[in-house]
Amino acid sequence: MAPPIVIALSLIPVDNQPIHFHSEAELASFRQQIQTNIKSRQFYGEIDPPHGMVDSNILFPTSRSCSGCHGHDPNMVAFMTSSGEDVNIHDDWRSTMMANSARDPFWRAKVSHEMLVNPAHSLGLQDKCTSCHAPAGHYQAKLKGNQPHYLLSHLYADSLGLDGVTCQACHAQSPKLIGTLHSGALNFDTNYIRVAYGPYKFVFAPPMHNFVGITPEFGEHIGDAGLCAGCHTLITNTVDLNGNYTGSTFVEQATYHEWLNSRYDETHDNISCQKCHMAQIPDPVVISANYQFLFAKFPFGLHELAGANMTMLKLMKANREALGIDAEAEHFDSTIAATLRMLQKQTLNLTLKTEDATGDSMHFSLKLENKAGHKFPSGYPSRRAWVEFEVKTTNGQTLFHSGKLNPDYTIVGENANFEPHHNVISTEDQVQIYEMVPVDIWGSFTNVLERCFMAIKDNRLTPQGFTTTDPAYDTTKIVGLGNDQDFNRFENQAEGSGADILHFIIPNQQFTGQLNVKARVWYQSLPPKWMDPIFAFSSPEIDAFKTMFESADQSPTLIAEASLDSVFVSTVPVKQPTTEELVQIAPTWSIDGRVQVTTPEGVRLHSIEVWDSGGKRLQQIFNLGSPTLLQLPANPGVYFVVVNTERGRVIRKVVKM
Known part of the structure; x- marks a missing residue:
């Protein structure tokens, strides 16, 4: 009987499993079934090369080689939850920013922009940028082709590179050096690179080994946050305005280091990147189609890879054909929904309070508590969040409005170079923007990554547990707070709250009566001050992205809101009534x-x-x-x-x- 045999084999370590588990007749039958499944989905056509076996010279097979078993199961057995939801890996992944990192039109435009600003650095810039956005193509060219540089021209003609952060870009990373690498350096063991590490200790290896030529193995490190470190920490070399290297470096992003400097790292709560961005479900899930006798695995990590970039997801959904993206609209809808859940459910807690509503001014406080395992916002430095604060009478008259958005998606009142951090806001032209502001060697804001010399402001909300004494603080510094004693401080002034308390002192304008107060926090990934300098240049990549961007929905995303209704305010101070003897x-x-x-x-x-x-x-x-x-x-x-x-x-x- 087949099931007992499967039980025995599934308990044997992968190295001891026989390669020839199936007879030739069974192999032929399974190959035909896989091809039929893929044809029925009309995603890629037949598996190529014949029978799905990947050429031994190719270190990183594309996702098409994995989709036959790890995509949709027409038999509705694999990747089905207890509620009947299809959570197959391939469909969840292929509409993510990770899957489309090499097709991302903003990324292509930004690389082109950097090349135009510093043409002498073109080869190095392209090679560095493709190491993370097209890792399979990049490292295939380096490790097998001995190419000194992997360029955009190579990428555009390379199915490996165009597959973005494909399956093996993560699953083939070695446990050695994990968490120690950065800036696109990824460690693949070239002596054993045809391996796919996974989270389950008992592995049924023959199908993947026989059909694709990859051996699945248990790898505890596949759930380690260090797996993300190589690309989610980027340190650049600073140049002056003439393109000469200054010898300085700049931390362009350090999401992994921010996690290290938090309560979520391995020495504290041990909540890795994967546990949030690939949320685990408790349902037992069969993880391969075509093998109905396989035992289900649990917990199962959803490959939604939800982040925060709603703008680019919506833009790519609208331009799928032009960008050569195979994901369907409904796949993007699912990824967009997961991203919105991440932003609105797992990012911020807001607490709005009335401090004093009498006298010649109204006093309110807004506490923003970061729930993410890194700074918010994090990643590419254009990303920012800001507070909109509005006070209205009960009949709709606006008495105060800070953080209002202009029709061109700039913020009313924000300074041209940068808006300083605020502890107290008392006028409408003051707005609290949580952001990193890089400047060049002359202290002027720059969006040219090579010119970034230092951050003149970094008031992004820190994760809980963040301290200035942590070993990772040198790459995660807080900059430009002034004398704000509320930022990342508990009431006893100890560090690590992961929160900021913003105070509003608003002129009363001689108003007595009831007011409605509302605070909103908005997120914007591509603000105009970062886009306009790019669009001042022209290249095929910049022009294509500009056309897409100008017709896209550029609306910011609402992260959280809090309100106070029917707040009674009066010009009469509580402690000094006008007629003491009256009452x-x-x-x-x-x-x-x-x-x-x-x-x-x-x-x-x-x-x-x-x-x-x-x-x-x-x-x-x-x-x-x-x-x-x-x-x-x-x-x-x-x-x-x-x-x-x-x-x-x-x-x-x-x-x-």
């Missing part, structure tokens, strides 16, 4: 919650209101006599008693013990 409220510190309100003879009470410190009205009582006994809510806290009389309004603060 007496006692006691102002109440244990049982009972408070007595008394007015002088001849002063008629119209109503009494009780508000909490968050700006919510809890009680409103009419037609009262004097004295009147109030019963405060049961919860201890600070309350405001508003007494409306025929001679005006008086507000008192009362504390319920």
Whole structure:
């Protein structure tokens, strides 16, 4: 009986498994079935070369060689969850930024831009950029072709390179040197590169070995965050405005190092990149089509690879044919939905509070707590987030609006060179933008990566557990905070909160009444100040991207929002009522919650209101006599008693013990 044999073989380490598990007749049957499956999906046509076996000179087979077994299963057995959802690896992957890293039109335009600015560095620039965006083509050319440089012209004619961050770019990485590499350096063991490391200890190897020529093995490092380090840490060599190297370096991005400087690293919570960006599901999942007798594996990591770049995903979806992308619109829809979930569910917590709503100004605080395992935003330095803060009357009149977006997707009030970090915002032309701002050797903002000399500002929200004493701080520095004592600080001033508290002190404008307050945090991956200098140049790559970008949806993504409704504000200070003798409220510190309100003879009470410190009205009582006994809510806290009389309004603060 077949199942007992399979059980025995699945428990044997891969090195001891016989290569000839199937008879020739079985192999022929399975090959035919795989070809039929692929034809039915109409993704690639027949597997090539014959029978799917990859030429031994090719170190990195393209994803098409993997899709026959790790794509959609027409029999609806493999990659099906308990709820009937198809979570096959290939379909989830092929609409991601990783899969399309080499077809990304912004990346191509940016490489072209750097080449035009510093043409003498063209070969080195292209070679460096393709090492991460086209790793299979790049390293195939280096390790097998002995090419000194892998260029865009090579990429455009190379199916390996065009496959982006393809399957084996991750699954063939060696455990040696993991987490120590950066700037496109990836370690592949050329003596044993036809291996695919996976997360499961018991491996059924013959199908992949026989059909593709790759041997699957368990590799604990496949779930290690260090697997991402080689490309998600980039250090560039700085040049002056004439293209001469200065001897300085610049940390263009250090997402992996940000993770090291967090509570999520291996020595603390040990939540790796993969655990968030390839979320695991508990359902047992059969991980190969065509083998209905295989045992299901769990947990299973979804290959959604969700990040944050909604703008480029939507742009590539709209230009699939022009970019040669094989993913269908529905695949992009799934990736876009996963990306939006990542941004709105796993990125920020917002807490909005009323501090003081009386007197000549209104005081609010907004706490932003980073939930990501790295800075937010992270990655390519154009990415930024900002706070929009709006105060309106209940009839819709705007009293204050900071962080408003212009029609051209710039932000109202932002400084041309860069907007400084704010601890307190009191005018509408001040806006809190969380970003990294690189400058050249003369201190001017630059979007030319080779010219980046230092960051004049980096107030991106740090991950929880981040400290300035961590060994990784030299590549993850906070810059330009001024005297902000709230940033990444707990109440006791210890580092590592991963939060920032932003204070708003807004002129009251002689308004008394109820207001609605709303705070929103927006994310923008390609702001105009980063795009305009690129579009000042012309090349086939820049011109093509400009056409796509100008017709694309450039709207920023809403990350989180918080609001306060019906906040009562008054020009009368709480601690200094205008007519002290007009109303007496006692006691102002109440244990049982009972408070007595008394007015002088001849002063008629119209109503009494009780508000909490968050700006919510809890009680409103009419037609009262004097004295009147109030019963405060049961919860201890600070309350405001508003007494409306025929001679005006008086507000008192009362504390319920």
